[in-house]
Amino acid sequence: MVRDLGPLVAAEASAEAHGDAVDSGDLEQSVWVRLLERLDAEGPPPDAAGWVAGAVRDEARRARSRSLREHPYPAEPAAGPAACPERAALVAERRRALRAAVARAPGRCRRLLTAMLAPDDPTYREIAGQLGISQGSLGPMRSRCLGCLRRMLATEVAAPAPWGKER
Template sequence: MPLVREVDSPHLGRSMAEYPTDSELQRLLERSRAGDADAWSALVAKLQGLVYSVPRRYRLDEDDAGDVFMTTFQALHRNLDRLESGRALPRWLATTAARESLRLLRLKSRTTSDVPLEEIIAEEDADAEAETVRSDDALRVRRALEGMAGRCRDLLSALYSDEDTPYADIAAHLGMPVGAIGPTRARCLDKLRKMLESEGFFG
């Protein structure tokens, strides 16, 4: 099975509605564990945006973000036999990427030489946990969006993808007037908020 050898700024424009389901992650994890190279490549492709977004939120540059990306997936490859649940995979990756990002930041700043090791570890664990919570929240929003009706799902995915697409292009793609985007977005966001409330997202 090929490892992740290099990174060329993974594209983050995957719409929220295209995020892999738990069952899909479980299937790819099991096949990757069995040595299926195609499944491993698919797993990396589907989760690369999540992993790459972590070092970018820490404002690491392209090269360092690429190092975090590669190190994180290499760690996943080494630990495939230890991971049983596809549902837990995004959280595991987010935590691993956060810790690697923090490690690189500390190496660059060189501010930890006088700090006790146990304090560094405790702080990194706390920061990694906070990053994981943010990733979990994003994942829950993506999955709620998957359950929405087609028009709302497509509109919100287009508006909040990583690509800065002009309203005119979105309107043309969805076959709706530009002036209808704002009111439709408001209604769709209200529906999404109610869906998340019913799942205890804001509790």
């Protein structure tokens, strides 16, 4: 019966779901459940093709009326720190920990990291000009300073995953 009615149920469900906001797979599954319930209670329908067409229409109508009654949950609150006091406190604590670690960094690293964390988001050219170094040496120096900062923060922050690059 499944082999014989499968293509018909799929085609009817796809055709009925196309015009509505109903998923054809869900509609098809509802029809199969309804057929199993019928087989258990009354036996197979005499006109299986007609029964499938009617069942698909009925299930689509039910799905439409259900979608009109159901209302989705409201969207999650904004992800910004102002949306949640806990999140704002955590963000502020992370910033304080980062600024404290930058303040403890050695001289050149402290100057570079402070320049990189500036609120006006300077470019590499601006940072290099401010520090009086060449723009080409800024990348390697940044890498060394970030490694130093990682080591300093390792005791304050949870260890990275075992497959991470830094340990």
